[in-house]
Amino acid sequence: MASDLGDGATTVVPRTHLEALCAGHFPGDPIVPGAYIAGLLADVSARALGDGADRPALAEVERCSFLAPLRPDGDATLIASPPERGPSGIVIDAEVRMGEQCVARGRFRFV
């Protein structure tokens, strides 16, 4: 469902980019670092706010939880929900999917 702030956003992260994020993390057992997953989710959340010069900036990762390891076995899909106004900024829920499985989700606040 859309909000007055937009419809949300979806983007696909190619497997090759996931592989690059896994360099050294870990040899023989590649897993995308959680901090980088949080960064990807913040990026797709920011896209949900449009690309205007006055777009709000990331203020806080309120939470980002990891449900399963994100391995570079294929492309990942990032989905940001429609932005909502909160008491201290605009909040967006976002998640990472590998196929049908949600491997991480978070809530991001922008001001």
Added chain:
Amino acid sequence: MTFPDPASLLRHRPPAVLVREVVAFAGDRLVCTSNGSGPWRWPQLLEGGAQTAGLLAGAQGDGLSDRAVIADYRAVRPAVLDHHGAVQFTATIDRRVMRFWRCRIEVRADDGTLLLEGTVTLAPPGPAAA
């Protein structure tokens, strides 16, 4: 207290090793210098803080192994989105619940400016992880 070389404790290998050496260890608090001087995007600052927290949790009695994983991040507030220059990562034990360790992390520039703060929860290896 002395602390072993982080590179000998972490499962990470270059270029993923973001901490260089321990400059302070007081049982429930660990401070590390950064490996290099960036440029850093905020997720890399967060990752360095998490590595420091992992080292700290591993140093506790009945602490976590180098197979520990990240369960979640909370209240992560980047004061900057990018930074150039060496940084210091600080982790402090906040609480332990079962085998989960929650640590506060701070990342500061060499002049002491706060760049990022938040909490990370570390868990023993299992199905959830990053």
